[in-house]
Amino acid sequence: MSPAARRRWRSNLAGYAFAGPALVVLAAFLLYPIAYSVSLSLHEWDGYTPHWGPFVGFENYRALAGDEVFWRATWNSILFVVVRTPLEVGFGFLLALLLNRRLALRPLLRTLFFVPVVMSLIVVTIIFQRVFEPNTGLLNTFLRAVGLGDWAHPWLGDPATALPAVIAVSVWKNVGFSLVILLAGLQGLPQDVVEAARVDGANAWQLTLRVITPLMRPILALTALLSIIGGLKVFDLVFIMTRGGPTYSTEVLATMLYREAFELNHMGIASAVAVILVALVLSIARLQTFVLDESPEGGQA
Amino acid sequence: MSTAVARASVARRQRAAGRATRIGRVAMWAVLLAALGVSLAPGLYMISLSFMDNPQLFAGRLVPWPPHAENYPRAWVASNIGQLYWNSIYVSTASMVATVAISALAGYGLGRIRFAGRGLVYGIVLVGLTIPLQIALIPLFMNLRVLGLLNTRLALIGPYTAFGLAFGTYIMKGFFQGLPRELEEAARLDGAGELGIFARVMLPLTRPALATVAIFVFLQNWNEFLFALTFITEGKMRTLPTGIYALLSSEFYGNYPILAASLVLFSVPVLVLYFVFQREFVEGLTAGALKH
Numbered sequence: 001m002s003p004a005a006r007r008r009w010r011s012n013l014a015g016y017a018f019a020g021p022a023l024v025v026l027a028a029f030l031l032y033p034i035a036y037s038v039s040l041s042l043h044e045w046d047g048y049t050p051h052w053g054p055f056v057g058f059e060n061y062r063a064l065a066g067d068e069v070f071w072r073a074t075w076n077s078i079l080f081v082v083v084r085t086p087l088e089v090g091f092g093f094l095l096a097l098l099l100n101r102r103l104a105l106r107p108l109l110r111t112l113f114f115v116p117v118v119m120s121l122i123v124v125t126i127i128f129q130r131v132f133e134p135n136t137g138l139l140n141t142f143l144r145a146v147g148l149g150d151w152a153h154p155w156l157g158d159p160a161t162a163l164p165a166v167i168a169v170s171v172w173k174n175v176g177f178s179l180v181i182l183l184a185g186l187q188g189l190p191q192d193v194v195e196a197a198r199v200d201g202a203n204a205w206q207l208t209l210r211v212i213t214p215l216m217r218p219i220l221a222l223t224a225l226l227s228i229i230g231g232l233k234v235f236d237l238v239f240i241m242t243r244g245g246p247t248y249s250t251e252v253l254a255t256m257l258y259r260e261a262f263e264l265n266h267m268g269i270a271s272a273v274a275v276i277l278v279a280l281v282l283s284i285a286r287l288q289t290f291v292l293d294e295s296p297e298g299g300q301a
Numbered sequence: 302m303s304t305a306v307a308r309a310s311v312a313r314r315q316r317a318a319g320r321a322t323r324i325g326r327v328a329m330w331a332v333l334l335a336a337l338g339v340s341l342a343p344g345l346y347m348i349s350l351s352f353m354d355n356p357q358l359f360a361g362r363l364v365p366w367p368p369h370a371e372n373y374p375r376a377w378v379a380s381n382i383g384q385l386y387w388n389s390i391y392v393s394t395a396s397m398v399a400t401v402a403i404s405a406l407a408g409y410g411l412g413r414i415r416f417a418g419r420g421l422v423y424g425i426v427l428v429g430l431t432i433p434l435q436i437a438l439i440p441l442f443m444n445l446r447v448l449g450l451l452n453t454r455l456a457l458i459g460p461y462t463a464f465g466l467a468f469g470t471y472i473m474k475g476f477f478q479g480l481p482r483e484l485e486e487a488a489r490l491d492g493a494g495e496l497g498i499f500a501r502v503m504l505p506l507t508r509p510a511l512a513t514v515a516i517f518v519f520l521q522n523w524n525e526f527l528f529a530l531t532f533i534t535e536g537k538m539r540t541l542p543t544g545i546y547a548l549l550s551s552e553f554y555g556n557y558p559i560l561a562a563s564l565v566l567f568s569v570p571v572l573v574l575y576f577v578f579q580r581e582f583v584e585g586l587t588a589g590a591l592k593h
Contacts, residue, residue: 008417014495015416022407022470023422029437029463030429036440047443095336098329109333111579116340118575118582120524122542123564126549127343130350130557138346141361176340177586184587204325233433236526240546254435261439262531274436285431 034278041271048265060272070273072248073256077280080167080252081231087171089224092178093216097208099179100186110183114176121173121236128169129241132156159249162242166250170237174230178223185219186212225287232281253277347568350561351376358557369558376562379553384537385544392454392540393522396461400469400518401511403462408473408507409499413485423474429467435527442531456532457540461525465518472585476510477503513585516578523571541567 001009016023041060044053064070095113099106116124131138134154143151155165189212197211213220235254238244244251244259251259253273261270350358351372352365376382410416411423441460442451450456480503488502529543539547545563553559575582 011414012416015410015414015419018410018414018495018499019407019416019419019422021403022466023425025403025463025466026425026429029441029460030432030467031425033437033440034432036443037436040439091336095333098333109337110583111576112337113340114579114583115344115572115575118520118571119344119568120526120542120571122524122526122545123347123568124343126545126560126564127347130561131343131346136359136361138342138363172340172343175336180583181587229431233435235435240526240549254433257435257438258527258531267439271439274433274439277433278436281431281433282428 037271037274037278040268041275043268045267046265047261047267053268056268060268061276063269064272064276069248069251069256073244073251073253073273074276076163076250077232077234077252077254079163080170080234081228083164083167084170084174084231085224085227087167088174088227089178089182089220091171091175092223093182093220095175095179096182096186097212099183110180113179116173117176117180119173122240124169124173125237125240128165129156132165156242157246159246162246162249166238166241169241170231170234173237174227178227181223181226182216182219185216189215225284228284229281232277232284253280344568347561347564350557351565353558355556355558372558372562373566376559376566379551379559380544380548380563381536382541382544382563382566385539385541388454388538388544389523389540392457392461393519395454396458396465396522397515397519399458399462400465401515404466404469404473404514405504405507405511406499407466407470408475408477408510409503411470412474412477413480413503414495426467426470426474429463430471434464438527438531441528445532452533452535452538454538457522457525457529460528460532461518461522464525465514465521469514469518472510472514473507476507480506509581509584512578512581516574516581517585520571520574520582 040052042055042057044056044059046053099109103109132155134140134152134157139155140152143149153161155161193215194207194211197207202211233254234252235258238250238252238255239258242250244255254277257270257273257277260266260273346363349363349365352368352370353362353372354369357365357369407422407426411419411426437460445451445456484502484506485498488498493501524542525540526542526546529540530546533539533543536544536547545560545567548554548560548563
């Protein structure tokens with residue numbers, strides 16, 4: 001073996017020695033489950049017999065295509081993301097802009113705004129169930145107190161308002177996340193450009209709209225994509241708060257997967273839902289590189 | 302004369318500008334304080350609920366006066382919270398330690414060693430960062446059942462280790478990559494092997510990144526719900542989130558003071574960890590997002 005070949009062999013060996021444990025764990029808990037799910041989605045199985053049922057080809061997918069609940073869940077997942085992401089990124093950006101200046105209390109404010117993000121979803125959902133409770137809940141009590149008693153409403157019990165209520169909670173929980181990322185982005189902007197615009201007489205408003213926002217576009221896009229991907233994965237929030245109800249009005253893909261698998265024992269169908277969810281998320285994650293490449297500043301991404 | 306007019310007009314403009322900034326500052330504080338109120342109110346409401354009794358709750362009170370601290374010992378007993386704490390601490394810590402160790406190794410391998418297939422391995426890590434983990438729910442459940450591992454702590458430690466690994470490796474790789482080459486070369490000239498360079502030269506320098514990964518995956522494990530719900534069906538092995546969830550379908554259903562007291566007990570360690578380690582935590586998040 002030539003010295004160069006030996007060196008290459010040695011560094012390959014070292015590389016796999018270091019990355020090996022991670023590779024094994026990821027293969028066992030990620031790659032193997034993906035293969036398992038794709039394969040199971042082509043079979044019929046109730047989960048109880050020791051072996052999978054018969055191979056049925058794309059029958060599970062065809063069954064889903066004809067299932068009203070599946071379309072409802074898909075539509076709700078999309079709606080969830082389409083409503084949640086602009087609110088989350090919008091409020092996050094507004095607060096980040098307000099905090100992006102020399103404020104004595106800035107570290108404290110940032111810390112407090114981030115508290116909902118670290119709170120467990122089980123905590124958040126139980127509190128908000130209480131907030132939305134029709135008779136003595138915080139929201140209706142407040143509405144009656146300020147003379148808007150007519151607006152008092154069984155928020156989670158009415159199919160028309162259940163999904164908006166769940167989305168509102170999700171926005172509430174995640175604004176701090178967008179805020180922190182966007183604030184870090186603002187602080188990383190080239191200060192000379194911002195300063196030059198200020199010297200040229202731009203007021204705060206023009207500075208924000210014409211200079212800062214365009215510079216922030218790649219980071220805004222990234223924050224939005226993180227929010228979209230997170231939104232498509234949502235499970236705990238919906239499951240604990242409404243279990244997908246009333247009458248499937250808050251059912252999303254992840255709660256449908258759980259219900260099909262562990263309440264209805266349709267393992268094949270549930271796996272098909274899982275595969276569709278993964279395909280959806282990965283295709284949107286692909287968009288991430290696309291969006292970043294498109295923007296003039298994101299060329300290096 | 303004309304200079305006096307000019308000076309007056311400048312002064313007027315400055316005063317107008319001053320008034321505008323003052324209005325701007327008031328508006329800014331109004332928005333910030335309103336947002337702060339909205340983001341803190343539910344947590345404060347939870348604390349307030351945890352000190353009420355049911356009559357106060359049904360009267361729609363906001364302030365628990367007189368306070369009922371006895372909810373706390375009752376919640377502690379009702380949810381067997383001591384056991385839940387122990388299970389959560391055990392599972393979250395064991396998987397955190399495993400994740401940190403494995404991702405430090407992998408981060409070094411991917412960040413500092415050129416080897417065939419490195420791009421592919423890193424690609425798998427990136428997929429792990431975005432993929433919905435729900436895909437692993439049924440396969441892992443079925444295999445754990447066959448292995449007789451459902452309702453054991455191991456059933457959660459394995460998956461949690463893996464679920465933190467993509468993030469951990471990603472952060473560690475970025476950090477290792479940023480360390481200067483000279484350190485490594487100096488150590489190599491001194492005759493250190495790859496493992497020696499990693500353990501004695503590089504690893505001590507990555508303490509901030511290790512802290513970030515540790516705190517981040519610990520909180521993720523601590524809060525995890527779906528896998529804990531599915532893999533642990535017996536009360537004794539439950540972790541805090543599913544243990545408290547089980548309260549919802551027990552005799553304490555709708556007993557919000559007891560529920561709220563349990564939630565406070567559950568949240569305290571998380572919030573303490575967050576306030577102590579917030580720098581590491583926030584840096585981890587922003588690094589994860591902005592380094593792309």
